[in-house]
Amino acid sequence: MTKNRFDFIVVGAGSSGCAVTAGLVEAGIGTVCTLEAGCSDNSPIVKTPFALMFMMGSRKRDWRYNTAAQSELGNRVLAVPRGKMVGGSGSINSMVWFRGRMDDFDGWGVEGWSATDVLPAFEQIESRMMPQRLAGPHPLAERFACSLKSDGHTPPSPEYEGAGVFNVNIRDGRRWSPADAFLHPAKASGNLTVTTESRVATILFKDKCAEGVELVNGERIYARKGIVMSAGAIESPALLMRSGIGPANQLKSLGINLIKDAPEVGLNLHDHPVIGVHHAGPASGYGLTLAQLPAWMISPLTYLLLKRGRLASNLVEAGAFFNARETEDRPDVQVHFIPYMMGWQGKACVWGSGYYADVGVCRPKSRGSLRLVSADVNVAPQIDLGLLDHPDDLATLVAGFKRLRKIMKEASFGSRSAPEMFPGNNVTSDAQIEQHIRDRLSTAYHPVGTLRMGTDKAPVSARLRLNGVDGLWVADASVMPGVTSANTNAPSIMIGHRAAQFIAEDH
Ligand SMILES: Cc1cc2nc3c(=O)[nH]c(=O)nc-3n(C[C@H](O)[C@H](O)[C@H](O)COP(=O)(O)OP(=O)(O)OC[C@H]3O[C@@H](n4cnc5c(N)ncnc54)[C@H](O)[C@@H]3O)c2cc1C
Known part of the structure; x- marks a missing residue:
C-alpha cells in the first residue's frame, strides 16, 4: 500500500x-x-x-x-x-x-x-x-413449515409460536x-x-x-x-x-x-446453545445415495443455467419458534430445520438420506468470557462460552428438545418420513436427555x-x-x-x- x-x-x-x-x-x-x-x-x-x-x-x-x-459439557472443546x-x-x-x-x-x-x-x-x-423467502425449498422444508398450525407460507417469527420457510x-x-x-x-x-x-x-x-x-x-x-x-x-x-x-x-x-x-x-x-435430532431413511432428504447421484450430477448445470436446484439451497431452509417451558409469554426457543442427511458421528458428509433439526435457547442466561493468554497476535485468545453455566438454559433445552421430537414425529412428511436415528429410542427420560445435551450440545455460531x-x-x-x-x-x-x-x-x-x-x- x-x-x-x-x-x-x-x-x-x-x-x-x-x-x-x-x-x-x-x-x-x-x-x-x-x-x-x-x-x-x-x-x-x-x-x-x-x-x-x-x-x-x-x-x-x-x-x-x-x-x-x-x-458443564464434560470439558468438551467446541468449534x-x-x-x-x-x-x-x-x-x-x-x-x-x-x-x-x-x-x-x-x-x-x-x-x-x-x-x-x-x-x-x-x-x-x-x-x-x-x-426474501427461500426460493424452491425442499418438500420436507415445505412440510415442516406447516408444523405448529402454521400456514406454510408465512415466515416464522420470534414474536410468536409458529413454523415456516426462512427468509434469506x-x-x-x-x-x-x-x-x-x-x-x-x-x-x-x-x-x-x-x-x-x-x-x-x-x-x-x-x-x-x-x-x-x-x-x-x-x-x-x-x-x-x-x-x-x-x-x-x-x-x-x-x-x-x-x-x-x-x-x-x-x-x-x-x-x-x-x-x-x-x-x-x-x-x-x-451464544445460542443448540441441540439436534437426526432422522435417516431412504428417499427422505438430500444426501449421498445411489438414487440421488443423477440429481447431484445435474445440479451444477441446473444451478449455472437456472440458479435453481439443490445448490441454491442454504441447507438451513426452515424453522420454528415455540414456548418450550411456558415460563414467559413469548417463544423461548428457535428451531432450525435442515432437509439434509447430517452425520452425527463427527462427519458432515456421510452416506444416506435424511433430515435434521435443532432447538436452541433464544435468550440464554449463561455467560462466559474471552481472555488473552499471550500478547502474541498468533496465539488465539481463550474463548470460554460458559455454556450451561446457568441451570435455566439446560431446563429450556430439555423442554425444547422434547417438544421438537414431538413436532418431528407429527410433521406430515409423508413418504419422505424417516425414523429418528440419533439420539434414538434409548434416550427418553429427562436424565438421559440432559446427559445427551451435555454430550452433544453445540452453538448456533452467534x-x-x-x-x-x-x-x-x-x-x-x-x-x-x-x-x-x-x-x-x-x-x-x-x-x-x-x-x-x-x-x-x-x-x-x-x-x-x-x-x-x-x-x-x-x-
Ligand atoms: C457458520 C456460521 C453460520 C451462521 N449463520 C447465520 C445465519 O444463517 N443467519 C444469521 O443471522 N447469522 C448467522 N451467523 C452469525 C452472523 O453471521 C454473525 O453474527 C455476524 O456476521 C457477525 O458480524 P460481525 O461484523 O460482528 O463479525 P464478522 O462478520 O465475523 O466480521 C469480522 C471481520 O473482521 C475481520 N477481522 C478480524 N480480526 C481482524 C483484524 N485483526 N484485522 C483485520 N480484520 C480482522 C474478520 O476476518 C471478519 O471479516 C452465522 C455465523 C457463522 C460463523
Missing part, C-alpha cells in the same frame, strides 16, 4: 464493517480505509449457497477458533467458526434473516437502542439486503452478503480503499487518542478522524487487549503496556457481548465510542448487551449502519 493516512480506518470487513464502511463513505466525511485480515469473497464457493458447508473449517476462510474446555474474508461471517453464514424480537432491543436498556430507535435502521438495511439474503440463487449490499457499491465513490490480507495487530495510541493501527507485517496506517473496530465478538476484544485496553492485572501479567484499565473488556461472552454497550461501567457508550479513550468506536456483534432471540447477522449489520450514522453526526 502506498498511502498510509486516511480520515477513517475500519478494522474488519465483516457484516458490521461493510455497513459502517458504506455509511461513512456515503456520509461524505472523508476517506475510508477498510482493513480485512482475510481474503476476497470473489469465489463461487462463497456465492453458491449450498457450498457454505465446505467453508466451515477451511484454513483460508474460517478463523477456526475453538472454545476453552466447557466444564467456533468465524468468517475470515471480505463479508466476514456474513460470507460464511447460512443467510437466514431475522431482526430478532422487537423487545430484545427494549431489553438492552440502552438509551437510543429501543425497538422504536432501531426500527428505521432495520428498514434501511433491508432495502439493500433484500431478504439470497438473490437470484446467489449469496447476497453485506459486502455485496454495502461494501462493493461504496468503492465507486473513489473515497474508499479496501485491502485484504491486512490483519491489524494493534491499535496505536498517542495520549489516549487512537491515531492508527499496526498490521502484523509491521506496516503502520494512520487515521485523522478515527478508527472503527468491526473485527467481531472474538477479535475486537482480543485486539483491544493486545493494544493495552482491558483488565489491568491480566494485561500487566502478559507484559502489555496499559493504556486504559477496562475490567469488563472480554466479559459477558455468550457469539456476542464481549464489548457490551451501556451507560453504567460498560466498555462502550450508547453512541458506540470506546469509553476512556478518544477516536475509537466499536461496531460489531460484540456490543450487544444480550443476544437477540434469533440469528445475529441482521442485528450486526444494523449496528454497523447506526455506527456510521453516529460518527457522521459527531463530525
